[in-house]
Amino acid sequence: MLSKRNASIGGILVCLFIFFATLTFTNAADTVPQIVTQVDQILKDNPLKAGEKAQRIKVAEDDTITVFVVRLGEGAEIKAHFHKMHDETVYVIKGTGRMLVGDKWTDIKPGTLHFNPMGKVHYTKNTGDEPLVAISIFTPAMREPDSHFVE
Numbered sequence: 001m002l003s004k005r006n007a008s009i010g011g012i013l014v015c016l017f018i019f020f021a022t023l024t025f026t027n028a029a030d031t032v033p034q035i036v037t038q039v040d041q042i043l044k045d046n047p048l049k050a051g052e053k054a055q056r057i058k059v060a061e062d063d064t065i066t067v068f069v070v071r072l073g074e075g076a077e078i079k080a081h082f083h084k085m086h087d088e089t090v091y092v093i094k095g096t097g098r099m100l101v102g103d104k105w106t107d108i109k110p111g112t113l114h115f116n117p118m119g120k121v122h123y124t125k126n127t128g129d130e131p132l133v134a135i136s137i138f139t140p141a142m143r144e145p146d147s148h149f150v151e
Contacts, residue, residue: 035060039093039133042069054078056136066142072097072132077125081149083118086138090114090124095132099124108132121150 037059046057053076060067072078072095080100092112099108100123101116108114108124116122126132138146 039069039135043071043131043133048073061141064140066138068136068138070134070136072124072126074126074129074131076132078123079149080121080123080151081147082121083116083138083146084148085118085146086140086142087118088116088122089137089139090116091135091137093133093135095126095130096128097124097126097132 042057042059046055048055048071053073055071057069057071058066059069070090090113092108092110094110096107096109098105099112099114100106100121101114102120114122124132
């Protein structure tokens with residue numbers, strides 16, 4: 001069992017680690033301008049082209065991260081694929097759909113958060129009657145395409 005002194009030292013070390021990690025992150029972010037934007041405005045400024053069912057709009061990028069707004073029109077889907085070099089985090093903000101994670105289909109709706117480590121297969125489809133809109137975050141930054149589709 002830890003003594004109170006050891007627990008206090010451990011707490012101090014954790015606080016110092018978080019402090020220094022934050023300083024490092026803040027300094028790295030200084031090289032890229034900050035943005036504040038609205039997803040609805042991004043979608044308005046980037047309408048789907050005729051015949052297009054899905055789109056990925058780059059919102060921000062630095063050396064460590066790429067952020068996209070993803071829109072899937074009614075019935076659109078992103079077939080089963082994986083990323084060899086990137087982890088992906090998806091946060092659904094509008095619409096409804098289904099996502100295949102591993103071998104299980106899961107309903108998705110606003111508020112759904114999905115973390116997909118590199119190498120893991122996933123599949124997303126819009127099952128609603130409105131666009132499915134999500135924020136998709138890749139780490140590290142996605143400088144080149146990294147979606148490898150599977151049958």
